[in-house]
Amino acid sequence: MDTKEEWKAYLERFMKAYNELPDLASMLDPIAPLIFQYEITDKPEMSYWQFIDHGKMDWGIGIYSGPDVPKIIHKTDFDTIKKVNSGESDPIQATMAGTYVVDGDVSKLMACAPLLPLNAKAHEKAIQQ
Numbered sequence: 001m002d003t004k005e006e007w008k009a010y011l012e013r014f015m016k017a018y019n020e021l022p023d024l025a026s027m028l029d030p031i032a033p034l035i036f037q038y039e040i041t042d043k044p045e046m047s048y049w050q051f052i053d054h055g056k057m058d059w060g061i062g063i064y065s066g067p068d069v070p071k072i073i074h075k076t077d078f079d080t081i082k083k084v085n086s087g088e089s090d091p092i093q094a095t096m097a098g099t100y101v102v103d104g105d106v107s108k109l110m111a112c113a114p115l116l117p118l119n120a121k122a123h124e125k126a127i128q129q
Helices: 004-020 026-030 078-086 091-097 104-110 111-126
Strands: 034-040 048-053 056-061 072-077 098-101
Touching: 004 026, 004 056, 004 111, 026 056, 034 078, 034 098, 072 078, 078 111, 091 098, 098 111, 104 111
Parallel strands: 034 072
Antiparallel strands: 034 048, 048 056, 072 098
């Protein structure tokens, strides 16, 4: 996943797998609507966003430019975001290590904590496809 095309293809599979997880919809309702903007510091072309809506997530490459909703900005390098998506690391560990910076509504962020274990599940499905 070193090119933008490979990364985009992975994210398509990752988000499809995420949306197919049986527990996802019920976990999203309490935090929707919310944007996670992932700003990849060493490879800005790999930056992407996730739109948490009622019952599903949408996503896109680049900087989010849709309707104004609460936003949590995640800034990290490409290697770290790959580890977070795979479940090898989580944003809390990476923040403590100084490789991940999160800015936004802390109460919304804490409400998203139950989603963290789903990253590894979606990643496993995405790499199998």
